[in-house]
Amino acid sequence: MKSITIKEVADLAGVSIKTVSRVLNREPHVRKNTVDAVLSAVETLNYRPNLAARALASSRSYLIGLYYDNESIGYIAEMQYGSMVACRNQGRHLLVEQLGGAVTSRDELHAQFSLVRIDGAVLTPPLCDRQDILQVLEELGIAYVRIAPSDQFERAPYVYMDDRLAAFEMTQHLQSLGHTRIGFIRGDSAHSATALRYAGFTEAMQQAGLTVQPHWVPSGNFSFRSGVGAAERLLGLEDRPTAIFASNDDMALGVMAVANRMHLRLPQDLSVAGFDDAPIAQVVWPQLTTIRQPVAQMAAAAVEILISGGGAADSLVRRLDFELVVRGSTAPPG
Amino acid sequence: MKSITIKEVADLAGVSIKTVSRVLNREPHVRKNTVDAVLSAVETLNYRPNLAARALASSRSYLIGLYYDNESIGYIAEMQYGSMVACRNQGRHLLVEQLGGAVTSRDELHAQFSLVRIDGAVLTPPLCDRQDILQVLEELGIAYVRIAPSDQFERAPYVYMDDRLAAFEMTQHLQSLGHTRIGFIRGDSAHSATALRYAGFTEAMQQAGLTVQPHWVPSGNFSFRSGVGAAERLLGLEDRPTAIFASNDDMALGVMAVANRMHLRLPQDLSVAGFDDAPIAQVVWPQLTTIRQPVAQMAAAAVEILISGGGAADSLVRRLDFELVVRGSTAPPG
DNA sequence: ATGAAAGCGCTAACAC
DNA sequence: GTGTTAGCGCTTTCAT
Numbered sequence: 001m002k003s004i005t006i007k008e009v010a011d012l013a014g015v016s017i018k019t020v021s022r023v024l025n026r027e028p029h030v031r032k033n034t035v036d037a038v039l040s041a042v043e044t045l046n047y048r049p050n051l052a053a054r055a056l057a058s059s060r061s062y063l064i065g066l067y068y069d070n071e072s073i074g075y076i077a078e079m080q081y082g083s084m085v086a087c088r089n090q091g092r093h094l095l096v097e098q099l100g101g102a103v104t105s106r107d108e109l110h111a112q113f114s115l116v117r118i119d120g121a122v123l124t125p126p127l128c129d130r131q132d133i134l135q136v137l138e139e140l141g142i143a144y145v146r147i148a149p150s151d152q153f154e155r156a157p158y159v160y161m162d163d164r165l166a167a168f169e170m171t172q173h174l175q176s177l178g179h180t181r182i183g184f185i186r187g188d189s190a191h192s193a194t195a196l197r198y199a200g201f202t203e204a205m206q207q208a209g210l211t212v213q214p215h216w217v218p219s220g221n222f223s224f225r226s227g228v229g230a231a232e233r234l235l236g237l238e239d240r241p242t243a244i245f246a247s248n249d250d251m252a253l254g255v256m257a258v259a260n261r262m263h264l265r266l267p268q269d270l271s272v273a274g275f276d277d278a279p280i281a282q283v284v285w286p287q288l289t290t291i292r293q294p295v296a297q298m299a300a301a302a303v304e305i306l307i308s309g310g311g312a313a314d315s316l317v318r319r320l321d322f323e324l325v326v327r328g329s330t331a332p333p334g
Numbered sequence: 335m336k337s338i339t340i341k342e343v344a345d346l347a348g349v350s351i352k353t354v355s356r357v358l359n360r361e362p363h364v365r366k367n368t369v370d371a372v373l374s375a376v377e378t379l380n381y382r383p384n385l386a387a388r389a390l391a392s393s394r395s396y397l398i399g400l401y402y403d404n405e406s407i408g409y410i411a412e413m414q415y416g417s418m419v420a421c422r423n424q425g426r427h428l429l430v431e432q433l434g435g436a437v438t439s440r441d442e443l444h445a446q447f448s449l450v451r452i453d454g455a456v457l458t459p460p461l462c463d464r465q466d467i468l469q470v471l472e473e474l475g476i477a478y479v480r481i482a483p484s485d486q487f488e489r490a491p492y493v494y495m496d497d498r499l500a501a502f503e504m505t506q507h508l509q510s511l512g513h514t515r516i517g518f519i520r521g522d523s524a525h526s527a528t529a530l531r532y533a534g535f536t537e538a539m540q541q542a543g544l545t546v547q548p549h550w551v552p553s554g555n556f557s558f559r560s561g562v563g564a565a566e567r568l569l570g571l572e573d574r575p576t577a578i579f580a581s582n583d584d585m586a587l588g589v590m591a592v593a594n595r596m597h598l599r600l601p602q603d604l605s606v607a608g609f610d611d612a613p614i615a616q617v618v619w620p621q622l623t624t625i626r627q628p629v630a631q632m633a634a635a636a637v638e639i640l641i642s643g644g645g646a647a648d649s650l651v652r653r654l655d656f657e658l659v660v661r662g663s664t665a666p667p668g
Numbered sequence: 669a670t671g672a673a674a675g676c677g678c679t680a681a682c683a684c
Numbered sequence: 685g686t687g688t689t690a691g692c693g694c695t696t697t698c699a700t
Contacts (some may be wrong), residue, residue, distance in 0.1 A: 003448070004691045005677055015689045021679060029685055046441075048448035052389035053677030061386060062636060065431075068453075073411040073613060080414070093450050095397075097432045098418060114337065114382035116427050178609075224617050250617070257619040260594070279407060280614050282556050283584070285591040322370075339693055350671045355695060363669055387693035473670045 004047045013041035024049060033218035050160055055117070058272075065095045065118040067127050074278050075295060079147070082296030086303035092119070094267070099127055103217070109136040120144060121177055122299060126191070128158070143309070145302040150192025155315035159301045166291045166322040167247070168199025170273055173289070173324060174243045175208050179271060180331045182239035185230040185251050188221040197247045197275065216241055220251045227254020233263060242271065242333035249274035249281050249290055250316045256284060267331035277325055286328030294320040336573055347375035358383060389451070398637055399429045399452040401461050408612050409629060413458055413481070416630030420637035426453070443470040454478060454640035456633060460525070462492070477643070479636040484526025491650035493635045497527045500625045500656040501534025501581070503608055506575045507567045507623070507658060510543050512666045513605060516544070517575035519564045519585050523556040531581045531609065549574055554585045561588020569596060569604075576605065576667035583608035583615050583624055590618060590663070601665035611659055620662030628654040 006024075010017040015034060022030050023038040023105045041047070055061045066083050068076045087094045095118060099109075113121070113136060121144040127133055128146035136156065138145045146158040174182050184201045187194040198217075205212050218233050220226030225269060227246055234240060246252035252274030256266060266271050266286050269289055274281060277292035340358075344351040349368060356364050357372040375381070389395045400417050402410050414430060421428045429452060433443075447455070447470060453552055455478040461467055462480035468489065471478045480492040508516050518535045521528040532551075539546050552567050554560030561580055568574060579584035584606030590600060598604050600620050608615060611626035635652045 007677080017678080018680095018687060019685085022686085026678085031685065034685080046444065048445060050390070050677050051450050052386050052395060053692090054679075055386035056384070056390050056694085057677075057679040059679095074407050077407040077411040077414075079412075080430060081432065084430060088431075091449075095427055096414060096418060097427070100417065107479070110380065111382060116385050148586055165693075253617050257617075260619055280617060283587050283591075283614060284618070285594055288504075341693080351694080352671055352696090353669085357669085361693085365669065382695050389696040391693075393676075393695095401677080517694075609683090618676085 003050070004045045004049075006049065009041045009045055009047050012045060013037045019170075046167030059117070060119050061117045062092050063095050063116060063118045064092050064306060065097060065113075065116070065121045066124070066299070067097055067099045067102045067121055067133075068124045069098055069127050070124060070168065070224070072278075075234065075276075076124070078295040079122075079299040083122055083303045085296075086182055086300035090303070090307045092138050092303070092307065094178075096237075099133070101169040102305040104132075106132060106136065109133060110140070113137060113140050113142055118142065118265065120303075122302045123147065124299075125149075125193075129192070145305045147249070147298050147302055148193070150171075153317075156223070157305050158272060159298045159305070159318040161294055161298065161320050162320050163196035164203070165199040166243075166275070166324070167197040168204045169200075170196070170245060170275070170291060171201050171204035172208075174245060174271060174330060175204065175210070175275060175325065177243075177271065177330060178334075179241075179243040180210055181216075181239070181241040181333075183216040183218075183234045183244040185227060185234075185244065186210075186217060186219040187247045187251070189219070201245060220254075222248045222250060224250045224254045227251030228258055231258035235259065235264070241319070243273070243330065244270065245273045245275075249273050249276040249278040249288060252288055252329075253280060253284060256288075264274075267329050268334070271330040271333070275322075275329055281327070284329075289327045289330040290325050292323040292325050294322060337384070337428070338379045338381065340381075343372065343375045343379055346379060347371045348613065361448045366430055390500045393451070394395040394453050395451050396426050397429050397450060397452045397550075398426050398640060399431060399447075399450070400458070400633070401433045401455055401467075402430055402458045403432055403434045403461050404429050406612075407608075410458070413456075413633040414627040416633030417456055417637045418642075419630075420634035424637070424641045426637070426641065438466075440466060440470065443467060444474070447471060447474050447476055452476065454661075456636045456638075456640065457481065458529075458633075463526070477640055479639045481632050481636055482527070487651075491639050493639070493652040493654060495628055495632065495654050495656050497530035498534040498537070500609070500658070501531040501579075502538045503534075503658050504579060504609070504623075504625060505535050505538035506542075507660065508579060508605060508607060508664060509538065509544070509606065511577075511664060513575075513577040514544055515550075515573070515575040515577070515667075517550040518546075518567045519561060519568075519578065519580040519589070520551060520553040521581045521585070523553070525526030525556070530582065533577060539624060554580070554588075556582050556584060558584045558588045558591075562592055563587040563588075565592035567594065569598070577607070578604065579607045579609075581609050583612040583622060584609040586622055586624070586663075587614060587618060590622075601663050602668070605664040605667070611657075615659075615661070618663075623661045623664040624659050626657040626659050628656060 006017045010020045055308035084094045123146045128149040148160045218230040220230045274290040277290045340351045344354045443459045457480045462483040482494045552564040554564045608624040609620045611624045615622035
């Protein structure tokens with residue numbers, strides 16, 4: 001499987017290999033004629049540069065690493081899709097690695113990042129907040145972009161969406177339907193999104209002059225089961241809410257399960273809203289009103305920042321827009 | 335970011351770089367003493383070989399590619415997880431690429447596989463049956479392992495699970511609960527699994543002396559919506575079945591949605607069974623009885639075959655075991 | 669059992 | 685604008 005090298009292309013085009021290299025890397029100062037000759041030689045020979053050789057010579061690998069440690073399979077998959085497409089568009093390739101409990105010591109992290117010299121790393125939550133990882137990457141001089149980090153915003157480029165505003169708008173949606181007794185299920189307090197979404201909720205409630213009853217704001221941990229628990233508490237109350245806004249879809253599904261079991265009709269007897277737009281949201285009946293996160297776009301933006309290699313300071317932070325998706329699970333009370 | 339090279343290790347260990355290379359590659363004919371000296375030098379310098387250099391010199395890349403084109407996000411994610419872990423265990427890294435409608439021409443496929451010279455490819459369904467891809471890989475001399483291919487079994491190594499037997503056992507499970515009127519929803523006929531699962535179903539029915547009513551065997555396409563359609567037909571019948579076996583979970587959920595809407599109680603009025611054990615299966619109420627596919631294990635096995643580089647002919651095919659997962663959605667009729 | 673030398677295919681630095 | 689030369693860090697081949 002002898003493959004074509006730059007030398008053969010140079011010979012065919014009647015130029016030196018350096019010129020071929022120039023053309024391939026889109027360097028300036030090459031005559032149009034020469035460029036054409038080289039490109040046509042590339043074409044006829046069906047030449048593809050050898051990535052390993054390139055990497056060795058230029059100490060760039062043309063590989064971008066996506067690192068995750070997240071139980072939500074759909075979230076990761078969408079991240080991967082977004083970053084993969086962005087990589088492809090930029091002539092890069094995507095390396096995917098899970099960085100779980102197993103890889104924790106500094107040495108292991110070093111090994112992880114030294115073996116393949118990726119050109120840049122995309123860190124998804126919750127890895128984006130792991131100090132040890134950030135530090136190792138900085139020590140190794142590997143560029144990284146964080147997705148939805150929760151602090152140290154100055155430290156490195158990042159992309160995010162406005163969780164607070166999204167929760168605010170969802171709450172307003174419920175209010176606009178006529179709900180005043182609105183329950184809210186908080187998520188895992190370790191996630192930064194939890195505080196933001198809760199803030200958006202309370203803000204909308206206050207702005208509408210509605211009280212946030214403490215017993216209408218149970219805490220879950222983003223799991224289906226925790227949604228069930230929270231819903232049992234909420235729906236067991238005498239003055240139970242007419243709408244429940246769960247801060248993610250899994251918990252919202254827990255609420256729906258409990259409501260079904262209690263023979264509450266959805267959405268007449270109870271409106272339910274979620275957050276994430278997980279695939280399941282369209283599968284349940286009624287379909288779940290939720291917030292669509294621009295997950296794939298965030299990943300793509302991260303890759304783009306990485307490849308553009310810094311650039312202007314204002315391009316180092318990218319906010320992407322969410323979308324309020326109204327489906328059948330929310331309706332006027334009564 | 336000057337990193338440590340093999341030269342420095344050799345100097346510290348007092349040997350030549352070739353000897354270091356031997357130790358690192360576990361080549362024979364090195365004295366125990368020398369090995370120890372090298373390893374300790376590696377340790378103290380915290381040396382990591384440069385993948386690009388290795389790849390260039392040895393024309394191996396230490397990269398495994400996982401290729402997919404599948405709408406089921408959970409399936410892919412699990413595949414990725416399985417192959418990633420296997421890669422990590424073998425000192426390889428995983429490259430993930432979607433090969434959708436966009437990449438179709440022979441030239442594009444060539445480009446796709448020539449740019450990064452992966453050591454091997456894992457082809458997931460439905461890519462495992464794409465002739466053009468197989469051919470390009472063969473032309474380029476890239477080893478590949480197919481997951482659950484539907485034909486040309488002699489052509490290359492593959493891993494699979496026994497869909498027919500799984501469907502057979504699920505049908506027997508329903509029969510053992512006392513069901514005799516069992517509906518079956520077929521999947522997309524383009525998928526090889528469809529015929530296999532249907533065969534398992536009919537076989538179990540015949541073996542139990544039960545008739546397979548043609549109007550009890552509607553076809554879907556593996557989507558939730560198609561499950562809804564099929565269920566509407568089945569449950570609208572006068573002599574409707576007491577149990578429905580949908581050939582994947584998404585369609586089973588469609589059945590459950592229709593049953594709920596018709597105020598049928600699950601599982602008393604209707605037993606529902608699925609196939610796949612998607613995450614959703616545990617989220618719905620009642621939880622879905624289904625078949626757990628060894629998705630991650632199949633991917634891991636594929637990577638292992640790839641890395642072991644062929645070996646004995648009988649190691650080129652690996653069958654992995656499914657698991658019948660009985661949950662709340664199936665029960666005796668009545 | 670170990671080492672010296674010659675590349676792998678490309679880019680960087682410098683000539684011209 | 686274009687070419688020449690010297691590596692990048694490793695493995696391979698062939699000596700010893």
